[in-house]
Amino acid sequence: MRAMRRLPVRPRTIQGSLLALIGFALVPVVVFGAYELVGEYREQREVEVGASADLARSLATAAEAFVLDLARAEYAAAVALAASAHTPAEIERELAMVSADLPGVRDLSWLDPRARVVASTEPQLVGKSLYARDYFQEISAGAVWRVSALVRSLVDGRPTFIVARGFRRSSGELVGVMTAAVDADAFGAILGRRSGSGATSICDSAGTVIAMSPPRPLDWAARRRPSEHRWVQRALAGQEALGVFRSPFTGERRIGAIVPVPSLGWAAQASRPFDDAMAPVRRAAVVNATVLLATALGALAGALLVARGISRPLSALETEAQRLARGGEPVLPVRGPMEVRRVARALQSMASGLAARRTELEAVNSRLARSEERFRLLAENAQDLVYRYRLLPTPGFEYVSPAATRIVGYTPEEHYANPALGMEYVHPDDRERLARVLAGAVDPAAPLALRCVRKDGTPIWLEQRSTVVRDGDGRVVAVEGIARDVTRVRSLQDERETLMQTVSHDLRTPLHVLVGHAQILMRKGDAEVRRRAEAILASAGRMTRLIGDLVDAARLEAGHVALRLEPMDLVAFLAGWKERMAGAFALERVRLEVRDPVPAVLADPARLDQIVGNLVSNALKYSLPDSEVQVTLSATPKTLRLSVADRGPGIAPEELSRLFERYYRTKSAAQAEGLGLGLFITRKLVEAHGWRIEVESEAGKGSVFTVVVPVTTGARASRSSAAA
Ligand code: ADP
Numbered sequence: 086m087r088a089m090r091r092l093p094v095r096p097r098t099i100q101g102s103l104l105a106l107i108g109f110a111l112v113p114v115v116v117f118g119a120y121e122l123v124g125e126y127r128e129q130r131e132v133e134v135g136a137s138a139d140l141a142r143s144l145a146t147a148a149e150a151f152v153l154d155l156a157r158a159e160y161a162a163a164v165a166l167a168a169s170a171h172t173p174a175e176i177e178r179e180l181a182m183v184s185a186d187l188p189g190v191r192d193l194s195w196l197d198p199r200a201r202v203v204a205s206t207e208p209q210l211v212g213k214s215l216y217a218r219d220y221f222q223e224i225s226a227g228a229v230w231r232v233s234a235l236v237r238s239l240v241d242g243r244p245t246f247i248v249a250r251g252f253r254r255s256s257g258e259l260v261g262v263m264t265a266a267v268d269a270d271a272f273g274a275i276l277g278r279r280s281g282s283g284a285t286s287i288c289d290s291a292g293t294v295i296a297m298s299p300p301r302p303l304d305w306a307a308r309r310r311p312s313e314h315r316w317v318q319r320a321l322a323g324q325e326a327l328g329v330f331r332s333p334f335t336g337e338r339r340i341g342a343i344v345p346v347p348s349l350g351w352a353a354q355a356s357r358p359f360d361d362a363m364a365p366v367r368r369a370a371v372v373n374a375t376v377l378l379a380t381a382l383g384a385l386a387g388a389l390l391v392a393r394g395i396s397r398p399l400s401a402l403e404t405e406a407q408r409l410a411r412g413g414e415p416v417l418p419v420r421g422p423m424e425v426r427r428v429a430r431a432l433q434s435m436a437s438g439l440a441a442r443r444t445e446l447e448a449v450n451s452r453l454a455r456s457e458e459r460f461r462l463l464a465e466n467a468q469d470l471v472y473r474y475r476l477l478p479t480p481g482f483e484y485v486s487p488a489a490t491r492i493v494g495y496t497p498e499e500h501y502a503n504p505a506l507g508m509e510y511v512h513p514d515d516r517e518r519l520a521r522v523l524a525g526a527v528d529p530a531a532p533l534a535l536r537c538v539r540k541d542g543t544p545i546w547l548e549q550r551s552t553v554v555r556d557g558d559g560r561v562v563a564v565e566g567i568a569r570d571v572t573r574v575r576s577l578q579d580e581r582e583t584l585m586q587t588v589s590h591d592l593r594t595p596l597h598v599l600v601g602h603a604q605i606l607m608r609k610g611d612a613e614v615r616r617r618a619e620a621i622l623a624s625a626g627r628m629t630r631l632i633g634d635l636v637d638a639a640r641l642e643a644g645h646v647a648l649r650l651e652p653m654d655l656v657a658f659l660a661g662w663k664e665r666m667a668g669a670f671a672l673e674r675v676r677l678e679v680r681d682p683v684p685a686v687l688a689d690p691a692r693l694d695q696i697v698g699n700l701v702s703n704a705l706k707y708s709l710p711d712s713e714v715q716v717t718l719s720a721t722p723k724t725l726r727l728s729v730a731d732r733g734p735g736i737a738p739e740e741l742s743r744l745f746e747r748y749y750r751t752k753s754a755a756q757a758e759g760l761g762l763g764l765f766i767t768r769k770l771v772e773a774h775g776w777r778i779e780v781e782s783e784a785g786k787g788s789v790f791t792v793v794v795p796v797t798t799g800a801r802a803s804r805s806s807a808a809a
Pocket residue numbers: 703704707708731733734735736744749750751752753754755758759760761762763764765788
């Protein structure tokens with residue numbers, strides 16, 4: 086069979102498949118959950134940033150309003166002061182009154198156009214020049230009002246910023262500048278308090294923190310830290326910065342907004358720690374993930390349970406099947422799902438079927454064993470040598486019965502050890518005949534007589550009968566047979582033949598003398614004497630034939646028949662035979678007929694004379710004196726048939742089978758002269774040629790004796806029989 090190329094596919098287990106299925110089902114759930122979460126996160130972030138931005142913007146507005154309100158109040162006070170001339174003490178009183186209404190203002194001062202403090206609610210400042218201050222420079226240069234960066238208070242060093250407002254005549258000439266120092270911490274009150282962990286702050290144009298909520302103690306270095314921050318710088322440059330940034334103080338991630346306070350050049354900030362802002366989303370994520378995980382674990386556990394519910398009974402089934410395969414007994418059905426139970430039931434019935442078959446097989450086997458045992462017993466105790474000789478794949482004895490030791494002197498073991506032994510103890514002249522049998526070339530129906538030499542050198546005769554064993558293709562794979570020691574029979578036959586020869590010789594000698602004298606009387610005597618001499622000659626002739634038959638039968642019985650085979654044309658032979666026998670038979674009753682062209686056959690002419698003679702003489706003898714005897718020669722592609730038919734009384738069916746036995750005569754033939762040897766001798770001669778003889782007979786109609794000569798194998802068979 087052609088080997089199929091296949092990609093190596095790893096078989097999947099039920100558990101594996103279920104897990105894969107769950108995996109596939111979970112993927113969209115996880116993806117959707119993650120998508121949702123990202124959406125929530127974005128939304129939360131936007132909401133948070135938006136709220137912070139709104140707050141920062143309103144802070145910016147509040148800071149602007151504070152400063153502008155202050156500037157407006159300063160202007161009102163300046164207008165009041167400018168309305169008439171006042172003494173410094175009067176001014177101070179006026180300033181004190183105004184400042185009391187202004188929240189967060191530490192001190193209020195009135196500067197002359199050269200920046201000298203004319204009057205102040207803070208006595209320490211009076212007389213000081215603030216000319217170098219930026220705000221004064223800018224107002225003097227034309228600005229209406231200005232707010233300073235955060236500075237240390239000249240009085241006590243506390244963080245302060247100044248809101249300055251110039252006052253001019255309608256001509257534009259600067260009359261004076263009103264300044265209000267605002268306490269940064271007090272200003273921080275406008276930031277209010279944001280809920281939760283939210284924080285707000287405001288820084289000045291340099292990025293220094295003015296105030297923050299919730300308030301925290303800051304030294305100056307800390308206050309200046311936001312100035313480095315990119316987002317603060319961006320807001321100071323006039324742009325809003327929204328989103329997540331790092332706190333310049335703690336470094337933590339915050340979410341919120343830093344927006345410009347445009348009119349002041351400051352920045353306002355509102356934010357919350359990122360983690361706090363995102364906590365709800367995170368909580369939702371944790372809850373979602375937990376639910377998902379729990380679902381996945383549940384599904385997994387369920388899948389494992391289901392898979393186990395299937396795979397366990399399956400593996401139990403597998404174990405059972407293996408147990409069955411090893412010859413175990415069928416078992417109770419496995420528990421499990423419907424399908425598995427069905428498989429189990431099928432397995433169960435298969436198992437019962439198998440068990441039944443096994444029982445049958447065991448019964449057959451034990452019968453076989455018993456019959457083998459019987460055969461073995463028979464073979465082991467047989468007087469004859471029983472053997473089986475294997476030819477294929479390698480030649481050798483497969484079985485030799487113990488009788489071998491007694492018969493040929495070699496033990497069965499010696500036979501097993503030497504495959505050629507059976508050939509070696511056969512006489513060299515007989516080996517070829519044995520080889521033909523062993524090669525399966527001949528399937529001998531007739532026993533094969535072989536001369537052999539025992540291990541101790543004694544010559545013996547073995548008579549072998551064998552059959553060949555063929556395989557499915559018709560090849561001969563073994564020969565089985567029985568070899569019998571026929572040495573004793575042979576020697577008896579030899580003795581009998583010697584006796585026969587002697588007797589026939591002793592009988593024939595006086596017969597010759599008798600015939601010789603009778604012939605003289607025939608020539609010399611008178612009519613009466615000749616008639617009597619003729620009777621003597623006829624009896625002597627019959628006697629000679631009887632003696633001849635007896636000798637022949639004895640020889641043929643012993644298998645001592647030598648054929649002188651030659652190719653013969655049977656048509657010519659029959660014509661010649663009729664001529665030669667003219668005096669011996671009433672040949673005018675015999676009719677010859679050749680139906681088909683016949684090929685030449687190998688035969689012994691003298692023996693063929695005898696065969697035809699016997700059949701024709703019987704036909705003449707056992708039919709009415711004037712009836713016809715027909716000798717017919719016909720041929721088919723495979724056989725040649727020589728038949729002798731008479732119109733005699735025929736032979737009873739029950740006697741037909743015994744006709745060719747030695748000394749057998751039918752009841753009706755009892756009157757006729759004969760010994761019952763003619764047909765026996767005829768059969769032996771026919772068989773010696775490798776031919777066969779058949780008889781058909783119908784009571785009252787006559788008998789037909791036919792010699793059947795195989796055309797193709799005739800010559801070979803004749804030769805092999807020649808030596809028998
Ligand atoms: P026999 O010497 O008695 O003729 P055979 O061996 O030739 O011996 O024949 C055996 C017996 O077969 C005969 O005795 C006879 O009974 C019977 N037989 C032989 N040939 C014929 C025949 N042509 N018709 C009837 N019976 C026959």
